[in-house]
Amino acid sequence: MAITGLIMVGFLLMHMYGNLKVFLGADSFNHYAEWLKGDILYPLVPSGVFIWVFRVFLLVAIVAHIWSAAVxxxxxHAARSSKYAVTKRLSQTYAARTMRWGGVILAGFLVFHLLQFTAQVVTTGFQAGATPYDMVIASFSQWWVTLAYAVWVAIVCLHVRHGVWSALTTLGANTSPKARAFLNGLAWVIAIVLFVGFMIMPLAVQFGWVK
Amino acid sequence: MIINLRVWRQANAQSAGKMVSYRVENVSEDMSFLEMLDLLNEDLTVKGEEPIAFDHDCREGICGMCGVVINGAAHGRASSPVPTTTCQLHMRSFADGATIDVEPWRAGAFPVIKDLVVDRTAFDRIIQAGGFISINAGSAPEAHSVPAPKIQADRAFDAATCIGCGACVAACPNGSGMLFTAAKITHLAMLPQGQPERYTRVKTMLAQHDADGFGGCTNIGECAAVCPKSIPLDTISALNRDLMKSLFRKDGK
Known part of the structure; x- marks a missing residue:
């Protein structure tokens, strides 16, 4: 749970950084997207192979994460089969409480996200086969796409808020009350950086700063 | 004071339970919560009704026998900054005329025996699985022959204050007994005498914890918030570190 979660947080940070390339213009962004799908580790591995290795790696991480969560x-549920009539919450965060259903919801959005931008089965204002830059501009020019994306990213960041703290604690990093405060702070920082980093680009498109 | 209680009544482990309302009059604000229940039980006995069964022993907050969920919080500490056991909670913490919900610890590993009494022998089984040190009991050795570093000794003593009341399990949304198990692991792992079995202990105790039907820890923190002995959440990380190290060690031949 902890290790697969941290793998995905690492991926999110990379993905966020890559998205910001939109601000460098269409050519830069499209070239970056092409490099992701083709030339990483080329010629060590044949062109276009690394992306599949990476996809399988991420898929295994996701499946293992969901499996652990299900277990x-x-x-x-087995350990709390009879419910309390009243429960007073003393220290839990909203993020911690919503990890399970939040995880299910964000996985649903993730499927849509992949159908939209990777498989291009669901197109939001662009033709399948459009350049990555055009897909981004066409999609986030529509308010409802930006809004749905904002909701999704918020859910992801809530998940990350508890996830980063919990993963590092599971791996033994919570060594003192001071460490507990630091890890919770770190989780907040990563969640906020991800939210801001992922939302700048759609908002810039929405408000016409990037065309 | 007049207190309106809603108490979980359950005749035995097999029967279904329900919340039953009672009105307790002439409650002194200096009474402990358990004394208030005693008052109600005297009244029920006079009326010929079955008194409410609840666990208690020392009533000084050190034995770990008592413990009920009061208004949804294990031991009833609620928002008070002072950690407490149920026996050390006083009626002055409640308003006159208040309605108070009283429930037993609810956990798969802690089946209800009767009313507010639960069976906590699962904790004993976790201790039996490794919560001890194997030494030949002879005459007491010279104390200075086994130096214990101050910081580790303090941490061991802090963890050793766990009284095994089970509030951590009761408060955990996952019904996990990790704080209890971690307190015992940390207590023994910090001292020189606990080293020989350190890395097998963590495996056997955790295996017993899981086998007894406790849930898994997801680092929510409710356990440490209700712990009457303020066992810190970081003991769970200490357990996890030992567990990870144990994965790279042999258990025996």
């Missing part, structure tokens, strides 16, 4: 959820 933990099953155990938790």
């Amino acid at each position: 933990l959820t099953g155990r938790a």
Whole structure:
């Protein structure tokens, strides 16, 4: 759970950084996208192979993450089969409380995201086969795409808020009350950086700063 | 004071339970929560009704026998900054005429025996699985022959204050017993005497914890918030570190 989660947080940070290339213009962004799909580690591996290795790696991480979550959820339900009439929450965060359903919801959005920009089965204002830059501009020019994306990114960042703290704690980093405060702070920083980093680009498109 | 109680009544482990309302009059604000229940039980006994069963022993907050969920918080500490056991919670913490919900610890590993009494022998089984040190009991050795570093000794003592009341399990949304197990692991792992079995202990105790039907830890933090002995959440990370190290060690031949 912890290791696969941190792998995905690492991926999100890379993805966020890559998205910001939109601000360098269409050529730069499209070239970057092409490099992702083709030339990484070329000629060590044949062109276009690394992306599939990476996709399989991420897929394994996601499946392992969901499997662990399902096992933990099953155990938790078995361990609390009779419910309290009243529950007073003392220290849990909203992020911690919504990890399970939040995870399910964000996975649903993720499927849509992949159908939209990777498989291009669901097109939002662009033709399948359009350049990455055109897909981004056409999609985020529509307010509802930007809004849905904002909701999704917010859910992802809530998940990251508890996830980063919890993963590092599981791996033994919570060594003192000071470390606990630091890890929670770190989780907040990563969540906020991801939210801002992912939202700048769609908002810039929405408001016409990037065309 | 007049207190309106809603108490979980359950005749035995097999029967279904329900919340039953009672009105307790002439409650002194200096009474402990358990004394208020005693008052109600005297009244029920006079009326010929079955008194409410609840666990208690020392009533000084050190034995770990008592413990009920009061208004949704294990031991009823609620928003008070002072950690407490149920026996050390006083009626002055409540308003006159208040309605108070009283429930047993609810966890798969802690089946209800009767009313507010739960079976916590799962904790004993976790201890039996490794919460001990194997030494030949002879005459006491010279104390200075086994130096214990101050910081580790303090941490071991802090963890050793765990009284095994089970509030951590009761408060955990996952019904996990990790704080209890981690307190025992940390207590023994910090001291020189605990080293020989350190990395097998963490595996056997955790395996017993899981086998007894406790949930898994997702680092929510409710356990440490209700712990009457303020066992810190970082003991769980200490357990996890030992567990990870144990994966790279042999258990035996």
